Amino acid sequence: MLSELIDFLASLHPLVVHLPIGIILLTIAIDVFMKNKNNSVQRVITMGWFFSFFTGLLAALFGWFLGDNGYYFESQINIHRWSGVAFVSLCFFIWLMRYINFRFSRAFNRSINITTVILLTVTGHFGGEMTHGQNYLVENLPFVKKEISSLKITEAKKTETDSLFVYEDLVYPVLEEKCMACHNQNKAYGGLNMSAFESLVKGGNSGAGIQKGNPYKSLIYKRVSFPHDHPKFMPPAGVPLSYDQIATLEWWIDNGAEKQMPVTLVRKDPKVQRMMELQYGLDLREKTYLETLQLASIASSDLKVLEDEKYMWRFLNPEESFLDVKFTAKKIETADLLTLQKIKKNITWLNLSDCKLSDEQLGYLSEFPNLTRLKIQKNPMLTNKGIEALQELENLSQLNLYGTRINDAAFTTLGQMKSLEKLFLWNTRVTAKGIAAFKAQHPDIEVIAGL
Ligand code: HEC
Secondary structure (H helix, E strand, C coil), rough: CCCHHHHHHHHHHHHHHHHHHHHHHHHHHHHHHHHCCCCHHHHHHHHHHHHHHHHHHHHHHHHHHHHCCCCCCCHHHHHHHHHHHHHHHEEEEEEEHHHHHHHCHHHHHHHHHHHHHHHHHHHHHHHHHHHHHHHHHHHHHCCCCCHHHHHHHHHHHHCHHCCCCCHHHHHHHHHHHHCCCCCCCEEEEEHHCCCCCHHHHCCCEECCCCCCCCHHHHHHHHHHHCCCCCCCCCCCCCCCHHHHHHHHHHHHHCCCCCCCCCCHHHHCCCCHHHHHHHCCCCCCCCCCCHHCCCCCCCCCCHHHHHHHCEEEEECCCCCCCCCCECCCCCCCCCCCCCCHCCCCCEEEEEEEECCCCHHHHHHHHHHCCCCEEEECCCCCCHHHHHHHHHHCCCCEEEEECCCCCCCHHHHHHHCCCCCEEEEEECCCCHHHHHHHHHHHHCCCCCCEECC
């Protein structure tokens, strides 16, 4: 009962504060602007100071109750609280002096008026900031640019999207900025401490902070998505969560709210992915092997090895680090392969078709770390044995074997290739049955066989 009464009085604070403001401004206006003040006017002014003191005292008392509910930041409340107390004390002191007919000098009177207005402004400003949020006035000035997304992800992390985690990089920083002043291990309003993942999930006095898989049963999510004027809306002071921050929180909880959930998991929800890309300036598309590879551009001295009619080549990227090389002579020698080995890091596409390549020579290619496309078609000497060496090419995604002598037994080797996506097999000795069995085991690999 008593606590309800106190809550009620506390809720009157924002209303009652306007009384001393109005009264004191009017009193000072009369004092400043009325020349020849007779006794009645002087008495009105004395009364003005009294009512400012009295209504100010009520406002301060109610405010004291309100400040105790934990809905405000202590840093803001302290200035507001003590400048309010100073204002009330000053009003009381001035009223008392006037009441006992103490005569002020003009200069003293003026400084009293100025001090009072300053105190009033400071108190009012910090009070307003607590209810409307910081920079409320400034943000609403016309022509002032407003900052919308507040989440800061460092540039280094933006390029390394594979190592971004939803909780650590997108959720925690927001909670830290907007909630933890009131929900930490020292001060945990509602019994809720958000500074550690475990206690965030556990929640406070009224239940689970996060119920993994169900945002609508998670108090953290519920409280931030209430309408702003709902008494349980969080945060009660300061800047509310933005739309994208709430959407990210919802998506994270919906998908299990694991501590180590990678941001790239969002690829299965294109809408949320798009939102994250726009709001946080991230590029969350799946990257090909080459996009993730940072290779220095090839030195022109190294390129000299290709200065021969036998080789045709071009750069595959503007940074001039990846090469597409084609061997054009009728017959390849082992020396040619040794030449190519000198720039093996840079060769990404290689075409050695129709040049009488042998099984042993294929062995030289096993050390080309960045080879992604290899064409060795129309080399009728090649057999299953030769392509075994290609198993080591971890990044090979396209392989053209048409017109070679490989047969169904080669599928064992081909099945080992981790990055294989496309395979050309027509005019070889593989059978339709062999292909069908291979496809059943590796549905992601596209087989072009012309059978
Ligand atoms: C200025 C202080 C303050 C800030 C900032 C704040 N809260 Fe609170 N919060 C409180 C107080 C006081 C309570 C207890 C009274 C109540 O339940 O409303 C509370 C209670 C809660 C509860 C209920 C706990 C329970 O189990 O009873 C949740 C959930 C919550 N806050 C979430 C948040 C979230 C999320 C944020 C950040 C977006 C936040 N709060 C920011 C003061 C704050």
